[in-house]
Amino acid sequence: MDLKNKITTIMPRVHDLRWQIHRYPELSLKEEQTAALVERELIEIGLVPQLVTNTGVTALLEGGRPGKTIALRADMDALPLPEETGCLHSSKVAGVMHACGHDVHTAVLLGVARLLASFRERISGNVKFIFQPAEENNPTGGAKPMIEAGVLNDPKVDLILALHVWPELPVGSIGVRDGAMMAASDRVFVKVLGKSSHGSAPHQGIDAIAVSAQVISALQTVVSRNVSPLEAAVLTFGTVRGGHRYNIIANQVELEGTCRTLNPAVRRLVETRIDQVASQVAVGLGAESEVRYVHGYPALINSAEGFTVLKQAGEETLGKDGVVIPQYPAMGAEDFAFFVEKVPGALFWLGCTKLNAPMVPLHSPEFLPAEECLAVGVEVLSRAVFNYLT
Template identity: 45%
Template sequence: MIDFKRQGERVEEEIISMRRHLHENPELSEEEFETSQFIQRKLDEYGIPYKKGYAKTGVLGIIKGGKPGGVVALRADIDALPIHEKTESSYVSKKEGVMHACGHDAHTSMLLGTGKLLNEQKADIKGTILLVFQPAEENAPTGGSQPMMDDGIFDEYKPDVIFGQHVWPDLPKGQIGIRDGAMMGASDRFIVTINGTGGHASMPHQTNDAITMASAVVSQLQTVVSRNVDPLEAAVLTVGKIEGGYRYNVVADKVTIDGTIRTLNPEVRSRVQERFNKIVEGVTAGMGGSAEIEHIEGYPATVNTPEWAQQVRATAQNLLGEESTPVLNSSLGGEDFSRFLLKYPGAFFWLGTMPKNGQPKPLHDPYFELDEDALAGGAEMMAQVATDTLEKLEK
């Protein structure tokens, strides 16, 4: 059995250097051309064969072990976000309005470091390990995982198991977040257009105010979760944007409400959407207006295969100690890795990267930072879970 404990120290400096380079040079979803080239150069340097062009910029590294066995895939996402960075780090983003605020720079660098560690010991590996560098994770609802599969990324090597790792600022270094079953939520979007009748602000009796209707709709939507979902189930309904009106003395004839619904359970997902529609239609009709409702289905819930979630837990405890896998709740954040898990068994887990000051900023925050000292451990974790899984598949 291959042991990667403390082997991450050999690639730690390189992982941090790669992460800082990618952080300074972020690229948005479907625009990761330089990032893809950087990955390919590193794989060439490490002597790891690869294929490219999946979902335009995706790359597949292939490590064939010296012994026969199964196939395990490891995935890292590579895209950044349209966020203006506000940190004061020495490697702040050089691109105005673009930032690695979700840690994908760290994911890419860790997977490259993982590949280097694995390739150095490939003679002892029992099977094949795939390094999946996925673009467009932030491009919901399209994403990059399904286009990669549509492009045939697994046509030659079909994974028996697939794993994904995500930096997690709420967990300290040395801890791994893992759950059997639902790990992250389904992320759906809604766009509602409320139609009324406009007119002069001094004569509201001649109008049907779309802003008044929108206010009533938003207020009533708060009851969808509080009065229609079992308190022990998870659901969030958030109105994130409202647009309407022309100027201060005009009654608005149209308002657009834009938001998201997050759930874990498919039945809850369906129930929330049904109740949402009834409230919007009922409130607007009762006030003499009308509504057009568009639901955009996003990423499904990220649901871990229990067997492989338990393998992640066992690997983490062997590497980091019995206390390294605390009991935790699922997150309702959306994750494109979910579509891989619809097709293949596997697990998605979180790597503790809480900043040293103990005051983490959330993912997607312009002040987001992480503890780089945790990244070598992340590479160890990925390498170890891959080889442990191949050993289990053999048995």
């Protein structure tokens, strides 16, 4: 089976699909055109697509012989960001672009579906393709609703794999590690309640701005003094809103931030301490606080089996030097984590920056994965399937 030659023949179609999706990006839960494109392509390949949760799409490829079931997942949604890549295929939708590479993910998985369909008789088992909406819609996401709709059943999925473009790795490489791959992502809301007075008479009020400044400072000690230095945690407050006028003591300040952790025990500890510290600091300064900690995506933990399957496929595709075992997980989040909470699986990072080109980070208006990475993604996932099901 000359897999590389076969991949070469389908890549023009894969590239065309990528640019179609790139030109017409759609926000979370609004992926109607993308879902319709995916359905048309799956039908052309000879599969029977099914809509799940309005804009999610699945299809099952049954092999020539019975066996296990492996699932492959790609996310489809874009971000509310105006594109600044200067690309000929730039977004035609004002204020929306594929700044996280989900156009690549979707096109790669469609390429894998086309390739595997042509080798159906050589497969022992089933391949379930999952095209997921709303990955960017934290804290709800799109994975959990699809799981609740039964996407991992009928037939029961034994292993699930996914990829994510990764600009910190060059084209021609992938990154994958056993265990924690990406972090849990939670939202933190703190409301500090004081009492208004004239700015010239602060003693007659309770300054919520002054109190919130102390709360923010004290909360940084949750990570530095309550979390073990051998564990990972990040607590960042990105917005502070409060006050009505320059000469009025603010009676209320609202803080909004994000908390990232890798260990579920650390996640629980940080949640508890945020509430305790914010409340006690506020009370100590005569104010009150209200804390709301919203669980978003859990940590993405690659299973040993999923890691082994992807590592082998990566080495067969790129050689041993092409497979990077990252020393540390990323503190970014991915709702694929919900899938690997339910069944064994793993996600790998797909290198997407050309050699000697500047690294443009995810979620940048200038982010544009190199075309050459798509064939790598198709081959790694395809080899993973063949190794698992033949």
